[in-house]
Amino acid sequence: MTFVLGLTGSIGMGKSTTGAMFRNRGVPVHDADGAVHALYRGKAASLIEAAFPGTVQDGVVDRARLGAIVLGSTEQLRNLEGIVHPLVRAAEQAFLDRAVRSRAPIAILDIPLLIESGGMNRVDAVLVVTARAEIQRDRVLARPGMDQAKFVAILARQVPDREKRARSHFLVDTGHGLHRAEAQVGDILRAIAGRDGRVAATIRDTRPDRPA
Structure with a gap:
């Protein structure tokens, strides 16, 4: 039964790069940020x-204008989340159902705020992508339109990296080069190979078209 691995990490840690490493090995990956981009269109x-x-x-959400409104406003951010989160969860559920139907041994949910949103119960294990703080900062500030104030505001919404690492089952450190990160991804896949997933079993038991 499909083992569901939650992939998460703070901004600038290399989460998307790590997700691509799993995809390149044939593992299905659901990108929550990608789902949001699609929903915004x-x-x-x-x-x-x-x-x-x-x-x-x-017909397309201007992320810069929207960000200017919600960033720094807890109330506005909650209003936005109330719109977007149910739609993202529906897309996630559809992805997991497809993974179960195809008998994928492992499926990955790439969710930036997995721990912050209390989503750890939606996965069988948590993988945190990490790197040294100075590497994270340099990566983030190199992004177009990013500055120190925005970086600090984003970090304020995220569980500190040290706490995420403490709550994880697996780690990938992207601060030592792609080759080392690739090796860590391979180690993780070998560690969970053959494990049955509790989350996927729940999906199997509750989907509407399950045979009686």
């Missing part, structure tokens, strides 16, 4: 425009 756009007028241009 689809189902969520009209709902967000209604809640935050002027944030949608030509």
Whole structure:
């Protein structure tokens, strides 16, 4: 039965790069951020425009305008999450159902705020991507449109890296080069090979078309 691995990590730690390493090995990966991008061009756009007028241009959410409204405002951020999170969860559920149907040995949920959102019960194990603080900072500040104030505001919403590492089952450290990170990914896959997943079993038992 499919083993569900939660992939997470703070901003700038190399989570997307690590997810790509799993994909390259044939492991199905659901990218929560990618799902949000798709929703911002689809189902969520009209709902967000209604809640935050002027944030949608030509049917697509302008992330910069939306960010200017919600960043630093707990109330506005909760309003946005109330719109987006149910849609993201539905996409996640559909992904897991496909993984179970295809009998994938392992499926990965790439969720940036997995620990912060209390989502650890939705996976069988947690993989945290990490790197030294100075590497993280340099990576983030090199991004277009990023500055120190935005970086600090984002970090304030995230569980500290040291705490994430303490709550993880597996770690990938991207601060020592891609070759070393690739080796760690291989070690993780070998460690969970053949393990049955509790989360996937729940999906199997509750999906509507399960034979009686």
